[in-house]
Amino acid sequence: MEFWFSEFHLPGLKYSLKVKECLYSGKSEYQRLDVFETEEFGRAFTLDGILMVTEKDEFVYHEMMAHLSSNIHPNPKRALVIGGGDGGTIRELARYDSFEEIHLCEIDKHVTDVCLEYFPNVAGILKSDERVKLYFEDGIKFLENKKNYYDIICIDSTDPIGPAVGLFKEDFYKLCYESLTEDGIVIAQSESPWYHLPIIKDVQDSFRKIFPISKLATASLLAYQSGFWSFSIGSKRYNPIEDFNLEKAEKIEKFTKYYNSGIHKASFVLPNYVKKIFR
């Protein structure tokens, strides 16, 4: 018998991983959750059949979310991750001693419970670091009560379908702006340059309207559609390229598997087919 998990990256593109064992399958109020032990990528976590975390490559996405943003703020004290109930982005944020509060606002507690059980190296930080506080709430409502509070906000959402639709809207980015301190920074995962350029353009257009500084970065990972992913940054004061802090990066890169001081700057260099969205 063979057991395969398949995800349709596009209607005519199917990506299939051979599965040794299905470790968990459940349903929350919001979505279906599965954990597989795969032959090639170790453990994998899916939401509604879409790969969210694999042991083999999760470090890329989580390091980029946390370090592209936190590096350029000279002294970030309060961070918020919206979505990201797996805890990976928080594991990376927690590497900075400057943080006094690191909040997670995840709509679906079931996600965090499952990840705590099956992905201790990703989610464990949610229990082990006392600066971390968990809120299982709607991110949009949560932000409405937090004005001028966070130095860093990471929008660690799923694709813009289902519960994450609202996290790709301009009104939500305005809320983020208001919840940031006067020199705060927001970073949002913004999908694949190969398959979702119109989404990236929308996010970037919104950021440009709202923030004095906005940038687009990319990284090469494995488990998300096309293997090439984008990150959108909106910033009130610091420039993600010019305000890059080499000293901070050199401390962090001792622990990271993808991010390093060269990668920080190189990630903002875009291929021509991506740059054309800014014309």
Added chain:
Amino acid sequence: MEFWFSEFHLPGLKYSLKVKECLYSGKSEYQRLDVFETEEFGRAFTLDGILMVTEKDEFVYHEMMAHLSSNIHPNPKRALVIGGGDGGTIRELARYDSFEEIHLCEIDKHVTDVCLEYFPNVAGILKSDERVKLYFEDGIKFLENKKNYYDIICIDSTDPIGPAVGLFKEDFYKLCYESLTEDGIVIAQSESPWYHLPIIKDVQDSFRKIFPISKLATASLLAYQSGFWSFSIGSKRYNPIEDFNLEKAEKIEKFTKYYNSGIHKASFVLPNYVKKIFR
């Protein structure tokens, strides 16, 4: 009825493209050749069931092979592409007026014939540019009679199985060294950093033994395993980073869809998990 092409990127990872129509299927002395019209990537060309060219993403690989190498040579006159019978790398080399001779040495004439018929935008240059000469021979034997001749050699091979095995061996790289002029440059496709780090390490180790300067670059594409690909450069005189020629890049980037002046330098920045092979 549905018709799918599937490629095993790894024994437990299957990548499947929905096919509208099979346009060609044939067998040469060396390999099986197929051309599919796919739903998502346009026309696709496979050798022994492995994707070689898709209309959607071929530009990435071909631009990087040609421009990472040709940019840093101040006045390249003679280029050789070994393998690469589809013509894509030659299409990009032909953008430089300085070339007087551009040679293709492809072991399998069938590859070029099929690509000329089904991929005119990729292979057409092989007929339309009079600087191009085609040799349908074994690359290793071909080089034995060409000493101190080429400024640029592009090793545009398939994966190191079947006819391409010899193109990943140190003895072959020594032949390339001897066939290059005193300031010549070789660039070789060297597989995926995610799946083939030991191969990349072997190629890089060989290049370091043979060439005074060697570097590794990467690019994000679609159709090759993992979507992340590597290019190894060996150079007798010019440094791929320090001798980058901005003026040449700015001329070329008017035509390219991936490569540009920023990408040239950024492509040599490696993630930590790749850098570790040099320790």
